[in-house]
Amino acid sequence: MEFDSIDCMTSSDVIDDDDEIHHHNQLSSLLKSHSNNGSSNSIVSPAVHSSTTSVHELLECPVCTNSMYPPIHQCHNGHTLCSTCKTRVHNRCPTCRQELGDIRCLALEKVAESLELPCKYSSLGCPEIFPYYSKLKHEALCNFRPYNCPYAGSECTVVGGIPFLVAHLRDDHKVDMHSGCTFNHRYVKSNPREVENATWMLTVFHCYGQYFCLHFEAFQLGMAPVYMAFLRFMGDEVESRNYSYSLEVGGNGRKLIWEGTPRSIRDSHRKVRDSHDGLIIQRNMALFFSGGDRKELKLRVTGRIWKEQQNPEGGACIPNLCS
Template sequence: MEESMVEKKSDSSSKTSSSTEAGAEKVANSVLFPCKYASSGCEVTLPQTDKREHEELCDFRPYSCPYPATSCRWQGSLDAVMPHLVQKHKSIPTLQGEDVVILTIDINMPGEIFWLMMQSCFGFHFMLVLQKRRKYGGSHQFFAIVQLIGTEKQAEKFGYRLELNKPQHRLTWEARPCSIHENIASAIMNDGCLIFDTFVAHLFAQNGNLDIKTSWIKRFTHYDTCRAATTDMAIDGLDCNPLIEHLLLCRTVTSVLQ
């Protein structure tokens, strides 16, 4: 009899404790806290349980210096990124307009190197980085990464096209830009760039130099969140299949032999 009464009291205490915890959790979730980047302009308020997740992706979190291959540890607001690049990294050439041709000189230069260009249009600055990296085994790959000096939401409003052209050859890559909140290493890991090897680079190069045409459109709505890549090639007397094996594009590759 006594054991039965003890069990009932224990069950009652457990239910009371659970009810108290549930009530406390409900109260905690009803209290909204400001983002820790509120002083930088974020107006979001949210429960404590959701606060950390939001702050990890908040558009108002500090931006790191987007200049590649450097030990620059600068961080600051979005508005301060361009002034920082101009003052501290003065060697970046800038082209104006929606359609430009970027010349990358001496792609046969030994070692792991990068070429950098800024393009200004639609009131924004876009940064194109062509990076040459060594693969396992000693061969090299080229990575063409395009970043917006802006937020992820702003990047979703744009689309770009990269073109490599040569008589009877054309390679086209279409995608959305990355925000500079996503660094170059992440863009490569997340398939956010055009990738090709030295075979393709030499196919389109002239005297060791590679021309990359970059075109921009606003309100990019024709593609979903997955980047899309297409190749359109007309090659006389050459089977496309071996060439396509060298086109290590990130998501989708389509070859058209005309």
């Protein structure tokens, strides 16, 4: 590609020849210093990591530091920024404070079209390389992107891989950790008439070499106070479908049973809860299960997790019960 054939143009103003030549030569010099004799079909080769990184820095917005996508704007002095930040800075260049106008930097937009860059989660294991404009879409769904902390009792902003989050839940949130595919939990609340969204518990299970989060909480469903229990899988949605679980509560000759597939922690705790994808127990029924004078909640929740196996003959999934 001939850099001298690329130009920055304006949609409402005309750049004089001296300014145009100055900016043109400045951009060409920057690009040529990073090209390392790339082929005519590509400004930079993905294999030349340092070169690619340097050119990528040219496409980084100086305000938000995110990658710039068309329209890319510039001031009369050649400073660039993304379209989102252009409105934030009230049409003033954040670098030289000159009025921005409506100048498009077509040169950088052409450069962006020719780049191929590794996924930003390459350090976490993603091997993919994408054209510049496809990269952002991939990163939003990349299987290697970090997970949000599944702890729902606070607005925790910690992100990371599964082993890191397991240690974080144990050490920072003091979450109970259990091994095994069956569980038997007893939830006690002295004043069950107080139903608040903050009333909840979390337990982490290690089973089949994976980690699962068991949530139990009280909240208001419309006008009715309810308790809800559900399981989330600490991994991606596709892998979560390999597992199933059951939950059971009961007492006084009655029982409720729920069976389902654990949701991935890619889905937020609130999203799972608001979709009612779990065992929901009306408060009156929960107190009935508790026995006694029904003034104290004493609810026992039992359950198990099993792995679905593919039947090699019929193609259907058959349960692999945990011993």
